Amino acid sequence: MAGQILNPNLLLAVPLAPLAGSLIAGLLGTKFLGNVIGRKTTHTVTILGVLIALILSVHTLLAVLDGASFDGTIYNWMTVAGVKLEVGFQIDALSAMMMCVVTFVSLMVHVYTIGYMAEDEGYNRFFSYISLFTFSMLMLVMANNFLQLFFGWEAVGLVSYLLIGFWYTRPTAIFANMKAFLVNRVGDFGFILGIGLLLAYAGSMNYQEVFAKKEMLATLTLPGSDWMLLTVACICLFIGAMGKSAQFPLHVWLPDSMEGPTPISALIHAATMVTAGIFMVARMSPLFELSDTALSFVLVIGAITALFMGFLGIIQNDIKRVVAYSTLSQLGYMTVALGASAYSAAVFHLMTHAFFKALLFLGAGSVIIGMHHDQDIRNMGGLRKYMPITWITSLLGSLALIGTPFFSGFYSKDSIIEAVHATHLWGSGFANFAVLAGVFVTAFYSFRMYFLVFHGEERFGKPQHHSEGHDSDGHHEEEESHGDSEGAVHHHHGLAPGETPHESPLVVTLPLILLAIPSVIIGFLTIGPMLFGDFFKGVIFVGDNHAGLKELAANWHGPVAMVIHGLMTAPFWLALAGVASAYYCYLVNPRVPEWFYAKFHALHTLLDNKYYMDKFNQVVFARGARLLGGGLWNVGDKALIDGLAVNGSAKMVGWFSSIVRVLQTGYIYHYAFVMIISVLGFLIYFLPFWHA
Numbered sequence: 001m002a003g004q005i006l007n008p009n010l011l012l013a014v015p016l017a018p019l020a021g022s023l024i025a026g027l028l029g030t031k032f033l034g035n036v037i038g039r040k041t042t043h044t045v046t047i048l049g050v051l052i053a054l055i056l057s058v059h060t061l062l063a064v065l066d067g068a069s070f071d072g073t074i075y076n077w078m079t080v081a082g083v084k085l086e087v088g089f090q091i092d093a094l095s096a097m098m099m100c101v102v103t104f105v106s107l108m109v110h111v112y113t114i115g116y117m118a119e120d121e122g123y124n125r126f127f128s129y130i131s132l133f134t135f136s137m138l139m140l141v142m143a144n145n146f147l148q149l150f151f152g153w154e155a156v157g158l159v160s161y162l163l164i165g166f167w168y169t170r171p172t173a174i175f176a177n178m179k180a181f182l183v184n185r186v187g188d189f190g191f192i193l194g195i196g197l198l199l200a201y202a203g204s205m206n207y208q209e210v211f212a213k214k215e216m217l218a219t220l221t222l223p224g225s226d227w228m229l230l231t232v233a234c235i236c237l238f239i240g241a242m243g244k245s246a247q248f249p250l251h252v253w254l255p256d257s258m259e260g261p262t263p264i265s266a267l268i269h270a271a272t273m274v275t276a277g278i279f280m281v282a283r284m285s286p287l288f289e290l291s292d293t294a295l296s297f298v299l300v301i302g303a304i305t306a307l308f309m310g311f312l313g314i315i316q317n318d319i320k321r322v323v324a325y326s327t328l329s330q331l332g333y334m335t336v337a338l339g340a341s342a343y344s345a346a347v348f349h350l351m352t353h354a355f356f357k358a359l360l361f362l363g364a365g366s367v368i369i370g371m372h373h374d375q376d377i378r379n380m381g382g383l384r385k386y387m388p389i390t391w392i393t394s395l396l397g398s399l400a401l402i403g404t405p406f407f408s409g410f411y412s413k414d415s416i417i418e419a420v421h422a423t424h425l426w427g428s429g430f431a432n433f434a435v436l437a438g439v440f441v442t443a444f445y446s447f448r449m450y451f452l453v454f455h456g457e458e459r460f461g462k463p464q465h466h467s468e469g470h471d472s473d474g475h476h477e478e479e480e481s482h483g484d485s486e487g488a489v490h491h492h493h494g495l496a497p498g499e500t501p502h503e504s505p506l507v508v509t510l511p512l513i514l515l516a517i518p519s520v521i522i523g524f525l526t527i528g529p530m531l532f533g534d535f536f537k538g539v540i541f542v543g544d545n546h547a548g549l550k551e552l553a554a555n556w557h558g559p560v561a562m563v564i565h566g567l568m569t570a571p572f573w574l575a576l577a578g579v580a581s582a583y584y585c586y587l588v589n590p591r592v593p594e595w596f597y598a599k600f601h602a603l604h605t606l607l608d609n610k611y612y613m614d615k616f617n618q619v620v621f622a623r624g625a626r627l628l629g630g631g632l633w634n635v636g637d638k639a640l641i642d643g644l645a646v647n648g649s650a651k652m653v654g655w656f657s658s659i660v661r662v663l664q665t666g667y668i669y670h671y672a673f674v675m676i677i678s679v680l681g682f683l684i685y686f687l688p689f690w691h692a
Contacts (some may be wrong), residue, residue: 005069011070012089014103015139017052018134019135021134022127025045042123050107051107058100083204089142094282100323101350108511109266110127116305126263133267133272150195156273157271161180165258169648181245184253190236198210203479214287233287238294239525245276246327247335248308248333251328290543302335303427305329310438312611313326321666326446329438333349339431340428349413352522353409356519367390370390387503396519397515401446405572407520414571418552438572438576442575447582461499461500
């Protein structure tokens, strides 16, 4: 099959199948056209659409592994001044792998949603949204040009806005989705500037045509400055990735996106929206490799996110927020790998992370169901015996997350740490410290949550419940999942005295089991070809001066040998120390966290306020915008436009009219007097002696 061109009609069916399901559910299954189809038909057509996309994606990946490819135009929209605006696909190892990950995780989320959203009034609308999200992400990863990339980029942003604000009657949800939308606009402004620079100087929006001119672009400077054009363009593109992939300081939207239902937390934070930026930078590797400045910028931003967002996970009490900050930290690891030119390691971690992070989010949702919609981990404990499937799958996901040997996260995470250690770019020292320290932090907060939820004292079903998580973060999620968004009666949060948790139904636990399998084995099976083989050959480009992974490849002796070596390295012992510390602090001696809280209350306050980033944004940007808007309204609109231009001109006409009206008496001798005086004035002015 080497050299074979893939069938474009089959490729087109991959994104169109979820789109068709979305349209059927959104038009026929909602009030828009009178609820023509019921819930069963809605989830059947949407799941069928995603299943078709998954089957075709797997077929495409197998064909690509045999040497097949595709890079061509599907539809030519228009040509403007020689620039083609088109829909086109570039199918290679990178896009085929992403297609499989997106469709598999999306399918699991679709199946899980049947049980999770069973009592929600917006059931059909939710299925329409998540299928539309899948279509948008597929269009993004399959694109062969910047126009389609930008379309998919904006589409996932739009649908995430709809999903985060799914319960649109809640002020907290509306605030969260508006926050996500506005923060992403900041990143997207940089993104479109980067695309515009490349279009202006390369004269094309097609990836390969731009890459073909990379050497020429590397010689140019930005007009009016001595900045390298390619450096500016790459940093602008990465600013777009900072928004979508929630990198510091544009990370603030992601924790608040927990206001949406749990299935979309898994979809947004595992395989789709937040990984778009990582995918984009990997796709643009031929350009980023020509700018060490841009790579250093990426490296440092990723290191800050990996370490400092992990610290915030330690003090969270809402089960979904702990996993959300874990996502931020892991995205930081991927970004650090991009900055270290270990693009394949970043994409490898993207893939492994998609499975175990989706597993952890869906596991958290299963716990929430069992706890009757209580999300505060301080009200849990001892759930292991009540929810065995959720317990074991969550444990497997947590072990993968912290990089336990033989689990998928070990292979991808350790590869990133080794690659960062081998790089010599500016900022690599701090990045190396951040990814190592992050190993301990990740293990600590992950198993803090695990031990508090599944082990220890049973703290549920008691009269006194912690409510901080609900009040401060606006977490009334599951309340609305039972119809409250449509004005139904409010439900009680948490288990009543005497009640016990219960395992979730099969439609919820089956996706957990299916996600747990790749979370354990996918890293072991794929690290060889993806990192040290030819899987990304001709797709990802690394310059000879950035040889981090090449040094690792020289010492590569298989996945088992990597585990044996890993047992003697710092990351393994740091992860073990993190787990042991969490065990001691939350199961053996709970007085230790209380002592830390009392001794380091100021630090806890800093972390609890998320480094005051939200307050800073509120005071500087939100209040600044209101002040600017008020100033423009009072000065520009009221004073200048209304006061001077409109009312002022009317007053001037009235003033002039009042003077003229005095002269209009109706007496002939008054008019004759004015005429004589006027003639006399003209004669005096035009007399010759006057000008002599």
